[in-house]
Amino acid sequence: MKIGVLGAGQLGRMLALAGVPLGLQFRFYDPAPDSPASEIAEQVVANYNDWDALTRFAEGLDVITYEFENIPVETVTFLEQFASMFPPLDALRASQDRLTEKRTLLTLGIPTPHFDAVESWTELEETALRIGLPAVLKTRRFGYDGKGQAVLRTQEDLQGAWQTLGGSPLILEGFISFERELSLIGVRGRDSDTRFYPLVENHHREGILRLTVAPAPNVTAELQTQAERHLNTLMQTLNYVGVLTLEFFEQNGRLIANEMAPRVHNSGHWTIEGAETSQFENHLRAIGGFPLGSIRPRNASLMYNCIGEMPERDVVLAVPGAHLHDYGKLPRPKRKVGHLTLCGFPEELERHRTTVEELIT
Numbered sequence: 001m002k003i004g005v006l007g008a009g010q011l012g013r014m015l016a017l018a019g020v021p022l023g024l025q026f027r028f029y030d031p032a033p034d035s036p037a038s039e040i041a042e043q044v045v046a047n048y049n050d051w052d053a054l055t056r057f058a059e060g061l062d063v064i065t066y067e068f069e070n071i072p073v074e075t076v077t078f079l080e081q082f083a084s085m086f087p088p089l090d091a092l093r094a095s096q097d098r099l100t101e102k103r104t105l106l107t108l109g110i111p112t113p114h115f116d117a118v119e120s121w122t123e124l125e126e127t128a129l130r131i132g133l134p135a136v137l138k139t140r141r142f143g144y145d146g147k148g149q150a151v152l153r154t155q156e157d158l159q160g161a162w163q164t165l166g167g168s169p170l171i172l173e174g175f176i177s178f179e180r181e182l183s184l185i186g187v188r189g190r191d192s193d194t195r196f197y198p199l200v201e202n203h204h205r206e207g208i209l210r211l212t213v214a215p216a217p218n219v220t221a222e223l224q225t226q227a228e229r230h231l232n233t234l235m236q237t238l239n240y241v242g243v244l245t246l247e248f249f250e251q252n253g254r255l256i257a258n259e260m261a262p263r264v265h266n267s268g269h270w271t272i273e274g275a276e277t278s279q280f281e282n283h284l285r286a287i288g289g290f291p292l293g294s295i296r297p298r299n300a301s302l303m304y305n306c307i308g309e310m311p312e313r314d315v316v317l318a319v320p321g322a323h324l325h326d327y328g329k330l331p332r333p334k335r336k337v338g339h340l341t342l343c344g345f346p347e348e349l350e351r352h353r354t355t356v357e358e359l360i361t
């Protein structure tokens, strides 16, 4: 079976690394040459509106998937004539625009921060009054790793934020003073079989994920059920196939949805060593129409992102329980260039945690 992947970044690379042992073959599509996945499998380098290149890409593929959600909808619609496309187009559409995304969640009874669209300066002033400060102004599209966002704490912050972001359609959200951030990764097969990994706890700095603690500590059965109920509702509504992620804020024992990602997710990288079946393998099992694998965690994991540059390989590998993932990307400030997962019994993790944290900037 040959799988086409739109996007050839690290998520694509890890999909291929999980799929090759299953006997799957891969072809990637990405406008950027020398991307992380191209070291593992063939890549078509062309723009997403190059119909000839897309036709060449689709030749001989059985299934097509995507590893990031900013693929133009027209590209996906065009490719659907050649092969099955998973996750479904509706999921992609819903997640591309933060406004559509939040409306989808709201319609399904999944709690979100208060939000509204902002199209003009006057609308920003009115919406800020209605929602109240602090609030977060975000571009509706193309934001990631905290890019395209500004926190508005006082009335004086409005002008500056409007100047930076006002050129794009925006959404204003109430600021949630959460106790912590959690995410849930689920996978749904073509036969509707659905499984959920345990909730994990995510720590961000400057809008970028730094650390995932898996499974999240102090999660009651009720909290896990609450999260699964929300994600399950979303999956059923979208007739979803593949891995779907939902990010939450936890506040007073209640989960407030922040955003969804119709793909494998950074907060699921711990599953490579830390769970019986990784999110990457389970995504491929789902879209390929194979039985899903166990989502059971093997033990506890701490997943650290390497931001800007990689730590020294031999130093990391000397730490018991540490697993290194180098995406083969050029170092650049604020760029995710790799990750490191520390796996083991909780007391082992505590013993080696500081060593690892000193290696990560």
Ligand SMILES: Nc1ncnc2c1ncn2[C@@H]1O[C@H](COP(=O)(O)OP(=O)(O)O)[C@@H](O)[C@H]1O
Pocket: 113, 136, 143, 144, 145, 146, 147, 173, 174, 175, 176, 177, 181, 204, 207, 247, 258, 259
């Ligand atoms: N409404 C909000 N209230 C409080 N914090 C927020 C809110 N929205 C975003 N954040 C913070 O900013 C981070 C990045 O925002 P998010 O909407 O998830 O965008 P991205 O696509 O960049 O991940 C979140 O993980 C959270 O820490």
Ligand SMILES: [Mg+2]
Pocket: 247, 259
């Ligand atoms: Mg996010």
